Amino acid sequence: MGKLKSWGIRGGVSLGKLKSWGIYIGRGVALLFAVSALSFALASASPINPETRYRLSHPGVSQENVTKMREYWGIDEPPVGRYLGWLGGLVRGEWGMSTTYRRPVLDVIGERFSASFALMATAWVLSGLTGFAMGCVMAAARDRWPDRILRRICLFLCSVPTFWIGLVLLAVFSANLGWFPFGLAVPPGVRAESVTLAQRIHHLALPALTLSCLSFANLALHVREKLVDVYQSDYVLYARARGECGAQILFGHGIRNALVPAIIMQFGSVSELFGGSVFAESVFSYPGLGSALAKAGMDASDIPLFLGIVMISAVFIFAGNLTANILTQVIDPRTKGVG
């Protein structure tokens, strides 16, 4: 019975539960450590470092300034020492200065994050709800025309890249129809205090729609597949033999069983969401984490900001997968105690 209690919906902290949490935290720390080491190693291996970059933009720089700069950035120190110094800073909350924004990395991330979070959360909820609903519709109408049409649309959306969808949406809704602004998170030339919520939503709509296209088609196809399986299962046959009606079968067996893969997929798609936001925000010049990351990595070589965003993304992706794990165990008793 102890096995039943761990993760049970009934409360109470058991030893098994504590152990599971210990394992999860251990894994999270190990993951963050690995991500930090790998991304630091990649950044160090880059041929562009602060000195070379400065020399490129300021051709006539004096030797004295170069020496000062090498000292400031610690370029002559061994990489392991630099890594440990950076790691220590991460733990203390000193993530360094962003070279592009001339401000502490954490401040930049904090500001960018709020914009990105609104975008990603909207896209995530939108894709989750429409994806699940569309999957149910396709399964209910399986092999008839609504299913065929929706399935083709989903397969199409799965196959095209996010930035292309963004460009098409821009061309249609902003350029041709003029319903939505071309980019940015707020209207230009308006004081920050006087931006209304409606204006923010107006600016958010197209990027969020673009980003949700990333995962909702995939989710819908998976939900459809699972529901079709459920409808062909022995337990639905048995439910019918026991006189349950269509609605009882759909709500009592269908949705519940289809929810498990949907949750795993939707929480697992947080990583794709971060990846997709880089493209979506770039296309719409949306001032979020994704566009900051693209800028920091590509043209500015803003290594402190770049690594900072990588670490924050890793935390969120880990949290998404962990949530999927825990929720699955709550819904599906067969996965209990399976790490």
Added chain:
Amino acid sequence: MNNILEVKDFSLAFAMYDGVFHRRMLNVITNLNITVGEGEMVAVAGSSGSGKSLLAHGIMGILPQNAVTGGSVLWRGQPMTPKLLKKIRGRALAFVPQSVTYLDPLIRVGRQITRDKGKLGELISRYHLKPEVARLYPHELSGGMTRRIMICAALAGSPELVVADEPTPGLSRHLAEHAMKHFREMADAGAGVLLVTHDIELAIRFADRIAVFYGGTTVETADAADFVNGDGRYPNGRDGGDGAGVGQVTGDSQDAGGDGAGAGSEPDGTGRRQGDGVGLRHPYSKALWAAMPQNGFVPTPGVQPYAGDLPAGCLYAPRCPMRTQACDVAPEPRPLRGGVVSCHHAV
């Protein structure tokens, strides 16, 4: 005795597609007849792949979309319309499925038996399950527990007829007997039980009547007692005077099970009498009987015909030692010595 269920000339076919346009019918069950009365336990026995489970699914109305049925199913004399079926399913008509896959993996078994707490407790203790079992999920059940859970679920609706589809595979001898006793108890309490099984031995011990199923049809319906004294060989030396037919196993005395079980009217484990059978009627039933380990383990050459490739005429003819010209015409079921047989030569 009132008949609860009557299945008359039942047939079942699947629409199949050969290529894109060519649709053909795959006949799985043909000319099947069976009745179940109140307090009666009828076993449909046959080998795997003979379409037995489809018969159970057909009665329950849970066949796949491409299934086409013919003949008639009567419920207490009324035609079983979809409307009637909807009304009685899960209540007067209960289904005991084959395996644990028929339980929803995400729902606690207690709730799958019934939502009525009082009834649940009563059923669970009646089948010697611990109260905690109700809180388990299907994957946590053992084979024997699953079986009992499904029986509880069937009884939750106070059924008049229980259709049980292969309830014993995967169970130990002991548990299988237990399960059969439960069905016997249901019948003794007045319900009809239709048991689909390939375990002929258990069927003989617990059922009242046995319908022998071959190639998608019932070749013989016999009292279970007939099997006890079933003559494994063909009745060449029989004198034909079978009217009263008490234990006529002809002169050959090497009949293995005959005398011992036949003469004695000892009550067996079920508390019922095993009768003095007069032997079986159809050559396939006899072959089935002879193939049982305690009756000599005699194999019969050949295989059951595939549903898509049934022979014209009598389905058993290709394997039958009694086959003649007459067998080119399919035999109609006819009453014989208290049973029903579909054979031109059965006496």
